[in-house]
Amino acid sequence: MNALTKxxxxxxxxxxxxxxxxxxxxxxxxxxxxxxxxxxxxxxxWRQLRAERARLLSAMAGVMFAxxxxxxxxxxxxxxxxxxxxxxxVMNAELFLINPQSPAVTQPEPLPRARAYQAxxxxxxxxxxxxxxxxxxxxxxxxGSRQTxxxxxxxxxxxxxxxxxxxxxxPALRRIDAVAFDTLSRPEYGDIPALFAERGPFxxxxxxxxxxxxxxxxxxxxxxxxxxxMMSEVNFRRILRxxxxxxxxxxxxxxxxxxxVAAAQRRLRSIMPxxxxxxxxxxxxxxERHYWETATPIGFIFAFGSAMGLIxxxxxxxxxxxxxxxxxxxxxxxxxxxxxATGYLARVVMAASLILAVMGFVxxxxxxxxxxEVVAGATFMPLTMTIGRAALVFVLVFGMCAAAGLLAxxxxxxxxxxxxx
Amino acid sequence: MDxxxxxxxxxxxxDGELRRTVLRDVSLTxxxxxxxxLTGPSGSGKTTLLTLIGALRGVQDGSCQVLGRELIGxxxxxxxxLRRRIGFIFQNHNLLGFLxxxxxxxxxxxxxxxxxxxxxxxxxxxxxxxxxLAGHEERTPAHLSGGQRxxxxxxxxxxxxxxxxxxxxxxxxxxxxSGGEVAHLLxxxxxxxxxxxxxxxxxxxxxxxxxxxxxxxxxRAVAAAAP
Ligand SMILES: Nc1ncnc2c1ncn2[C@@H]1O[C@H](COP(=O)(O)OP(=O)(O)OP(=O)(O)O)[C@@H](O)[C@H]1O
Ligand SMILES: [Mg+2]
Numbered sequence: 001m002n003a004l005t006k007x008x009x010x011x012x013x014x015x016x017x018x019x020x021x022x023x024x025x026x027x028x029x030x031x032x033x034x035x036x037x038x039x040x041x042x043x044x045x046w047r048q049l050r051a052e053r054a055r056l057l058s059a060m061a062g063v064m065f066a067x068x069x070x071x072x073x074x075x076x077x078x079x080x081x082x083x084x085x086x087x088x089x090v091m092n093a094e095l096f097l098i099n100p101q102s103p104a105v106t107q108p109e110p111l112p113r114a115r116a117y118q119a120x121x122x123x124x125x126x127x128x129x130x131x132x133x134x135x136x137x138x139x140x141x142x143x144g145s146r147q148t149x150x151x152x153x154x155x156x157x158x159x160x161x162x163x164x165x166x167x168x169x170x171p172a173l174r175r176i177d178a179v180a181f182d183t184l185s186r187p188e189y190g191d192i193p194a195l196f197a198e199r200g201p202f203x204x205x206x207x208x209x210x211x212x213x214x215x216x217x218x219x220x221x222x223x224x225x226x227x228x229x230m231m232s233e234v235n236f237r238r239i240l241r242x243x244x245x246x247x248x249x250x251x252x253x254x255x256x257x258x259x260x261v262a263a264a265q266r267r268l269r270s271i272m273p274x275x276x277x278x279x280x281x282x283x284x285x286x287x288e289r290h291y292w293e294t295a296t297p298i299g300f301i302f303a304f305g306s307a308m309g310l311i312x313x314x315x316x317x318x319x320x321x322x323x324x325x326x327x328x329x330x331x332x333x334x335x336x337x338x339x340x341a342t343g344y345l346a347r348v349v350m351a352a353s354l355i356l357a358v359m360g361f362v363x364x365x366x367x368x369x370x371x372x373e374v375v376a377g378a379t380f381m382p383l384t385m386t387i388g389r390a391a392l393v394f395v396l397v398f399g400m401c402a403a404a405g406l407l408a409x410x411x412x413x414x415x416x417x418x419x420x421x
Numbered sequence: 422m423d424x425x426x427x428x429x430x431x432x433x434x435x436d437g438e439l440r441r442t443v444l445r446d447v448s449l450t451x452x453x454x455x456x457x458x459l460t461g462p463s464g465s466g467k468t469t470l471l472t473l474i475g476a477l478r479g480v481q482d483g484s485c486q487v488l489g490r491e492l493i494g495x496x497x498x499x500x501x502x503l504r505r506r507i508g509f510i511f512q513n514h515n516l517l518g519f520l521x522x523x524x525x526x527x528x529x530x531x532x533x534x535x536x537x538x539x540x541x542x543x544x545x546x547x548x549x550x551x552x553x554l555a556g557h558e559e560r561t562p563a564h565l566s567g568g569q570r571x572x573x574x575x576x577x578x579x580x581x582x583x584x585x586x587x588x589x590x591x592x593x594x595x596x597x598x599s600g601g602e603v604a605h606l607l608x609x610x611x612x613x614x615x616x617x618x619x620x621x622x623x624x625x626x627x628x629x630x631x632x633x634x635x636x637x638x639x640x641r642a643v644a645a646a647a648p
Contacts, residue, residue: 037534337475337477338528340501340532420515
């Protein structure tokens with residue numbers, strides 16, 4: 001025979017002889033490792049990702065980009081909606097009257113003031129407060145520039161609006177040409193809180209009238225108004241002389257404590273002519289939000305922006321996974337040749353995409369919390385991170401990466417084990 | 422039952438006008454524990470035959486029984502299952518570059534997710550020691566020589582205790598000395614386990630390891646020669 005029977009004579013025999021050889025036995029498990037079905041491919045994916053730092057970092061950056069974009073879009077969107085609701089949310093009344101033709105409170109159609117007196121006839125109604133809204137020109141007392149500001153006129157003793165600082169100001173606001181300034185108004189109005197702290201009450205020009213700024217209240221700017229001035233009904237009409245005194249914009253109805261709101265609403269409905277609808281506070285808020293969400297392109301713009309972020313992120317992740325598979329086709333084919341089923345490789349790709357989702361999301365979230373603060377500081381918009389939004393974005397980005405993984409997976413078919421030899 | 426029993430096997434690539442028959446009536450048997458070398462000129466169909474026996478490609482015509490399974494008409498799932506019982510050694514080591522030697526060998530055990538991780542690692546380490554790579558377990562392929570990489574391949578092919586080893590020119594990328602070492606190591610390891618080997622080679626220097634040499638020419642197994 002030949003050398004095969006005398007292996008010890010072989011000049012090339014390795015130092016480690018047969019003694020060291022483990023007995024060949026088919027792999028038999030003693031205890032099943034639960035989760036191995038997913039954990040092993042995930043570990044494989046992680047090792048593969050980790051091996052190419054530059055690629056991993058660019059994939060993370062791609063996911064982070066999508067995370068940031070979607071967070072910013074959703075943040076702006078809800079900040080705008082929240083700010084559009086700002087004035088309504090400080091209203092302190094159970095029921096409201098509004099002209100059904102008014103698309104939103106800030107774009108009111110005239111509501112006959114007489115509806116407020118009619119409402120007072122309904123049992124349980126203690127106050128029916130006409131609220132007047134208008135935009136006017138504000139002269140910045142520091143540099144003389146002109147800014148549009150929202151005027152809110154109502155009876156300050158009625159407590160129909162609950163704004164910090166208002167309670168103590170009611171007597172002052174009853175004086176002729178007295179107004180209160182919203183401290184949360186944007187700084188373009190001339191840093192009024194500082195000025196007021198310095199000088200106390202001072203004169204400012206609103207449209208063509210000089211009025212006295214007698215105090216500060218806290219409401220917050222809205223999408224429709226960068227700042228607010230509050231005043232009595234009388235003073236409102238003195239500034240806006242062209243307004244029909246017989247019309248108002250909104251009537252806030254307060255009920256005696258313990259009154260059945262639904263019953264009062266039904267009673268009011270039955271007596272109101274068609275130019276007034278009766279809404280609860282929640283209904284009014286919902287109506288307002290519905291307007292901003294649907295009648296304006298805002299909702300669409302931000303949904304579109306979010307979708308763009310997700311699509312761009314998906315393309316980036318897809319690109320990276322795809323080229324990853326292309327570059328490792330031989331390795332994937334090797335795995336197929338030694339007995340790995342395509343399903344295992346598919347789980348590897350899926351795991352890689354989901355690892356990228358997590359690795360991009362976490363730094364993206366941290367960065368976003370910081371960015372929210374910066375942007376909120378610059379725009380005075382109520383931008384805050386909420387658990388709900390973080391969860392939503394995570395789900396979206398997870399889905400985005402999973403979709404990229406599913407698309408990239410098709411490339412696995414090109415790994416042909418028959419090409420291995 | 423012989424580990425490999427091929428009878429009147431035909432195989433063609435392409436369709437219609439492009440159709441080219443590359444295997445014609447090939448019959449070949451490899452017995453238990455036997456080391457058989459397949460030689461022949463380039464293009465004679467050696468690799469094609471190996472991919473058919475290795476269940477890497479669908480069998481078209483004839484009979485191809487490997488480890489007791491008839492491969493003609495076998496579904497993809499059956500072929501995958503069969504491949505798990507075969508140790509493959511490729512011309513280029515085809516190790517995964519981002520895994521260490523030990524992890525590469527363990528990949529052949531991970532197919533069976535039931536085996537505990539510790540046992541996989543221990544077996545992979547023992548197998549690496551057996552191929553003379555003790556102390557090199559944690560190196561990646563880039564930090565191993567060509568001969569060492571092929572030894573890792575051998576360890577990977579054998580670690581799960583396959584019923585058959587298929588190798589296609591495993592020494593082609595190696596210099597004379599390491600090529601000889603690798604060929605003999607493979608032969609010795611297989612022999613000690615009683616694992617049959619079917620190896621394609623162009624390398625006349627390693628014909629000595631064979632129990633039997635089968636030559637192929639133009640798609641036919643033309644001669645069965647003793648080395
Ligand atoms: N995937 C394929 N598609 C089409 N033709 C192929 C394919 N693979 C191989 N062939 C052809 O089949 C014939 C046999 O190829 P094969 O690779 O089996 O030969 P071989 O004996 O292994 O040659 P070598 O010694 O060069 O490796 C060759 O003519 C080759 O061109
Ligand atoms: Mg070949």
